Amino acid sequence: MRLGGKHLDAGGYDLLGVVTGSEGLLGIVTEITVRILKKPDGARTVLIGFASSEDAGECVGKVIGAGIIPAGMEMMDRPAIRAAEEFVHAGYPLDVDALLIVEVDGPRAEVDHLIMRLEVIAHSCRAVTCRASRSEEERLLFWAGRKAAFPAVGRISPDYYCMDGTIPRARLPQVLKRMRELSETYGLAVANVFHAGDGNLHPLILYDANRPGELERTEKFGADILRLCVEVGGVLTGEHGVGVEKRDLMPVMFSEADLNQQQRIKCAFDDKGLLNPGKVFPTLHRCAELGRMHVHAGRVAFPDIPRF
Amino acid sequence: MRLGGKHLDAGGYDLLGVVTGSEGLLGIVTEITVRILKKPDGARTVLIGFASSEDAGECVGKVIGAGIIPAGMEMMDRPAIRAAEEFVHAGYPLDVDALLIVEVDGPRAEVDHLIMRLEVIAHSCRAVTCRASRSEEERLLFWAGRKAAFPAVGRISPDYYCMDGTIPRARLPQVLKRMRELSETYGLAVANVFHAGDGNLHPLILYDANRPGELERTEKFGADILRLCVEVGGVLTGEHGVGVEKRDLMPVMFSEADLNQQQRIKCAFDDKGLLNPGKVFPTLHRCAELGRMHVHAGRVAFPDIPRF
Numbered sequence: 001m002r003l004g005g006k007h008l009d010a011g012g013y014d015l016l017g018v019v020t021g022s023e024g025l026l027g028i029v030t031e032i033t034v035r036i037l038k039k040p041d042g043a044r045t046v047l048i049g050f051a052s053s054e055d056a057g058e059c060v061g062k063v064i065g066a067g068i069i070p071a072g073m074e075m076m077d078r079p080a081i082r083a084a085e086e087f088v089h090a091g092y093p094l095d096v097d098a099l100l101i102v103e104v105d106g107p108r109a110e111v112d113h114l115i116m117r118l119e120v121i122a123h124s125c126r127a128v129t130c131r132a133s134r135s136e137e138e139r140l141l142f143w144a145g146r147k148a149a150f151p152a153v154g155r156i157s158p159d160y161y162c163m164d165g166t167i168p169r170a171r172l173p174q175v176l177k178r179m180r181e182l183s184e185t186y187g188l189a190v191a192n193v194f195h196a197g198d199g200n201l202h203p204l205i206l207y208d209a210n211r212p213g214e215l216e217r218t219e220k221f222g223a224d225i226l227r228l229c230v231e232v233g234g235v236l237t238g239e240h241g242v243g244v245e246k247r248d249l250m251p252v253m254f255s256e257a258d259l260n261q262q263q264r265i266k267c268a269f270d271d272k273g274l275l276n277p278g279k280v281f282p283t284l285h286r287c288a289e290l291g292r293m294h295v296h297a298g299r300v301a302f303p304d305i306p307r308f
Numbered sequence: 309m310r311l312g313g314k315h316l317d318a319g320g321y322d323l324l325g326v327v328t329g330s331e332g333l334l335g336i337v338t339e340i341t342v343r344i345l346k347k348p349d350g351a352r353t354v355l356i357g358f359a360s361s362e363d364a365g366e367c368v369g370k371v372i373g374a375g376i377i378p379a380g381m382e383m384m385d386r387p388a389i390r391a392a393e394e395f396v397h398a399g400y401p402l403d404v405d406a407l408l409i410v411e412v413d414g415p416r417a418e419v420d421h422l423i424m425r426l427e428v429i430a431h432s433c434r435a436v437t438c439r440a441s442r443s444e445e446e447r448l449l450f451w452a453g454r455k456a457a458f459p460a461v462g463r464i465s466p467d468y469y470c471m472d473g474t475i476p477r478a479r480l481p482q483v484l485k486r487m488r489e490l491s492e493t494y495g496l497a498v499a500n501v502f503h504a505g506d507g508n509l510h511p512l513i514l515y516d517a518n519r520p521g522e523l524e525r526t527e528k529f530g531a532d533i534l535r536l537c538v539e540v541g542g543v544l545t546g547e548h549g550v551g552v553e554k555r556d557l558m559p560v561m562f563s564e565a566d567l568n569q570q571q572r573i574k575c576a577f578d579d580k581g582l583l584n585p586g587k588v589f590p591t592l593h594r595c596a597e598l599g600r601m602h603v604h605a606g607r608v609a610f611p612d613i614p615r616f
Contacts, residue, residue: 001566007474007507010543011550012562012570012588013334017325026321038375067346110418166315199315235318242319254320258309262320264576269569280319 001027018265023241024276026269040105043071044115045142048122049096049129053077054173056098059125060196061170063102066121068114072103073197074146077176080153080191080204081145087152090145091138093129100196101146103139149193150204157189157206161218164240165229169199178228179203186221188214200238201229227252242280250282264290309335326573331549332584334577348413351379352423353450356430357404357437361385362481364406367433368504369478371410374429376422380411381505382454385484388461388499388512389453395460398453399446401437408504409454411447457501458512465497465514469526472548473537477507486536487511494529496522508546509537535560550588558590572598 004016019026050056056075063070076084076092076099085092092099100122104114115132122130133139145152153160167175176192183190189206203225207218226236226249236246236253250259259281267287269275277284312324327334358364364383371378384392384400384407393400400407408430412422423440430438441447453460461468475483484500491498497514511533515526534544534557544554544561558567567589575595577583585592 001563001569005543006476007543007546010474010561011545011554011558012566013330013573014325014328015569015573017322020322022321166318168314235313235315237319238315246319250319253318255309258320261309261323261577265321265323265573268572268576 021241023243023280025266025280026275028275040071042108042111043103043105043139044111044133045072045101045103045139046115046118046122046130046132047092047142048100048102048118048127049093050098050100051096051126051128052173053098053176055126056100056196057170057172059100059122059127060172062121062125063118064169064197066117068104068117070102070197071105072101073195074101075099075172075192075194075196076101076146076149077192077194079189080149080193083152083156083191084145084149087155088141088145088148090141091131092145096128101142103143146193149191153191153204153206158208158210159206159215160191161205161207161215161222162240163203163205163222163225164200164238165203165226165234165236166198166200166238167229167232167234169196171232171234172196172199172201175201175228175232179225182221182224182228186217188218188221195238198238199234202238223249244279247278247280248282250280260285260290329549331551331588333574333588334583336583348379350416350419351411351413351447352419352441353380353409353411353447354423354426354430354438354440355400355450356408356410356426356435357401358406358408358434359404359436360481361406361484363434364408364504365478365480367408367430367435368480370429370433371426372477372505374425376412376425378410378505379413380409381503382409383407383480383500383502383504384409384454384457385500385502387497388457388501391460391464391499392453392457395463396449396453396456398449399439400453404436409450411451454501457499461499461512461514466516466518467514467523468499469513469515469523469530470548471511471513471530471533472508472546473511473534473542473544474506474508474546475537475540475542477504479540479542480504480507480509483509483536483540487533490529490532490536494525496526496529503546506546507542510546531557552587555586555588556590558588568593568598 003019019029048059050059060073063073078097081092081096081099082094084090085094102118104111104118119130119132133142150162172194179190191204191206193202193204205218205221207214209215226246230236230253236242236249242250263281263285267290271287273284311327327337356367358367368381371381386405389400389404389407390402392398393402410426412419412426427438427440441450458470480502487498499512499514501510501512513526513529515522517523534554538544538561544550544557550558571589571593575598579595581592
């Protein structure tokens with residue numbers, strides 16, 4: 001089968017979205033055609049430091065609200081900033097609680113105009129520092145810190161566990177506050193890297209696998225973070241998927257009706273359950289059983305799923 | 309079930325695209341949440357006339373190729389231009405074979421800059437006339453002609469049959485030429501309105517339902533146009549859907565494997581076939597049969613479908 005294409009509507013069902021991100025459960029993709037976007041004429045990046053993640057969160061909302069569409073908008077918290085700066089020397093401010101890295105691209109005149117608008121918005125949100133790149137070298141250096149954030153955290157901790165959840169952007173301060181509380185409860189430090197424009201959070205839980213029980217505690221902390229994402233109106237994953245890791249958390253996010261319907265889709269592609277078994281669904285029913293469940297949908301339960 | 313949302317990825321299958329445009333075959337949508345986009349600061353529209361549809365088609369390709377994203381880009385052929393102008397007096401040129409109506413929006417400075425670039429591209433494609441709106445009133449008048457094109461055609465013909473197919477933009481001249489030939493063969497006139505940016509064609513076949521056999525000839529002509537769309541790499545519909553009208557043309561577009569897979573999706577939502585029966589699929593198999601077809605997919609055929 002070939003799915004998608006240049007056209008907007010082809011008749012028949014649009015299966016492209018179903019197969020994209022289906023984690024290998026529906027079929028084997030043997031060929032992908034992508035559209036190459038035109039490289040923008042130019043790009044500039046601005047580093048904006050804040051005394052609190054609340055201020056940074058407000059700034060993200062105001063940038064989006066002003067109709068500016070950044071090419072990238074990343075946020076790092078104090079532990080992530082410090083780790084990255086010590087590793088890469090990107091010129092990040094060390095006296096701030098949150099750092100926003102915002103890139104805009106397009107024709108030169110438009111980019112300069114947008115940078116000016118970003119600076120005005122930043123100051124209206126009590127930015128402590130605000131520095132726009134003045135050259136391509138400086139722009140790349142600003143990004144080098146962010147891009148090295150994961151290995152940088154690897155330098156300060158024997159191991160780290162990278163989580164991936166998505167939250168409504170406006171809930172970031174609340175989520176960061178709750179995460180600090182959980183961090184104390186579990187006795188494990190966290191560094192946060194956040195695709196702020198998309199609301200996609202990557203908390204890195206720092207731990208030491210050689211200390212007995214610490215990995216298990218880390219995994220529990222991670223599951224708590226994902227439950228927190230769902231509680232504030234977010235979702236279990238941003239880009240890393242569900243797989244085995246988040247499989248047993250699916251009922252936190254989806255109702256029984258949702259999960260049954262998703263399994264019927266699975267059966268519509270793979271009625272023998274040959275593809276990537278054991279992933280994504282906490283309980284995978286036989287396809288023949290699902291037919292019966294559909295008829296008696298009101299009485300179906302998930303007896304085997306641990307509830308969190 | 310709730311599908312979609314603000315997040316990019318929720319875990320589980322993305323069923324939003326499947327249900328969107330499923331023509332009522334998968335379920336009943338009871339609530340839709342939409343995102344309101346910010347109204348652009350300003351907009352201007354340019355009318356570009358060409359001596360041939362080839363020139364107009366080239367211009368569309370060059371505009372898209374230059375990275376300009378118009379807010380609208382419509383094309384009308386000579387019969388559609390004439391009917392609209394006589395009805396609305398929008399100021400359309402009457403001595404051209406194809407008219408492009410291109411709108412760009414955004415901040416004022418950007419809009420003026422884009423209009424200038426559009427004019428340069430138009431002249432490089434041998435435009436005969438090129439006129440940009442100088443006021444909001446003029447912009448609305450330019451659109452009034454296009455928006456009245458359907459009723460305008462209704463004034464010059466007792467009846468018309470509106471088709472809806474999509475083609476790769478570059479194939480427009482070829483498709484218009486073939487449509488003129490079919491028009492002569494069937495003895496029926498056609499006026500063409502085309503969402504040029506999307507490649508979505510709306511040929512209006514002019515006929516008189518009171519003349520015996522003319523509706524049947526019109527329907528055959530319409531089916532030929534849709535087959536032509538698929539032949540040049542396009543699809544059966546742009547925005548009007550399949551329904552009953554194009555149901556028997558589905559095998560022109562989709563293979564047996566495609567149609568079987570689509571019916572399995574239908575069964576995953578509606579295994580009793582209660583929803584909108586008789587639409588979209590030329591032969592709808594019972595869901596239990598589809599299970600068997602899946603196992604013996606190599607041997608399945610569509611014995612009941614008329615081949616065109």
